[in-house]
Amino acid sequence: MGKTLYINRFSSELNNMKIAIASDHGGYKLKELIKKSFSEDIDWVDLGTHSTDSVNYADYGKEIGKAITSGIVHRGIAICGSGIGISIAANRFKAVRAALCTDSTMARLTREHNDANVLCLGARIIGEQVAIDCVKTFISTKFEGGRHEARVASLDFGIDSID
Numbered sequence: 001m002g003k004t005l006y007i008n009r010f011s012s013e014l015n016n017m018k019i020a021i022a023s024d025h026g027g028y029k030l031k032e033l034i035k036k037s038f039s040e041d042i043d044w045v046d047l048g049t050h051s052t053d054s055v056n057y058a059d060y061g062k063e064i065g066k067a068i069t070s071g072i073v074h075r076g077i078a079i080c081g082s083g084i085g086i087s088i089a090a091n092r093f094k095a096v097r098a099a100l101c102t103d104s105t106m107a108r109l110t111r112e113h114n115d116a117n118v119l120c121l122g123a124r125i126i127g128e129q130v131a132i133d134c135v136k137t138f139i140s141t142k143f144e145g146g147r148h149e150a151r152v153a154s155l156d157f158g159i160d161s162i163d
């Protein structure tokens with residue numbers, strides 16, 4: 001199954017924007033803050049973690065990847081201390097295009113040009129208000145399509161070896 005199929009499933013089966021959010025312990029506090037910033041027309045699901053106890057970011061990147069791959073959400077928000085570990089984990093799923101953003105311009109461009117479906121944030125890197133701006137922009141910005149369509153489609157590969 002490729003990415004296009006997931007996009008088609010979203011548009012025909014889901015109405016309001018559905019979002020999965022997850023973090024490790026480093027992103028827990030920011031995750032809680034972002035949840036409070038969601039408007040009422042957004043359906044969100046919190047895939048953990050649920051405290052500041054130490055956990056592995058890979059497990060939560062995987063939860064986001066599963067939610068996107070299964071088609072139960074349109075978008076994901078993944079947070080760890082740097083944003084890096086959880087973005088690496090989420091991007092291991094073929095259906096995921098996860099983008100680590102540090103400002104709302106990056107969040108806008110990755111929606112317009114890359115049709116990114118997962119926003120990754122580093123809670124120890126950016127301020128709370130900048131993070132919330134990234135989320136709002138990421139949710140509200142549409143993919144531009146056009147010249148970006150074929151480029152995004154060409155990302156749909158997995159390489160296991162160069163032999």
Ligand code: RB5
Nearest residue numbers: 026080081082083084085
């Ligand atoms: C946890 O200490 C930290 O390593 C994690 O949140 C993240 O930054 C990994 O990339």
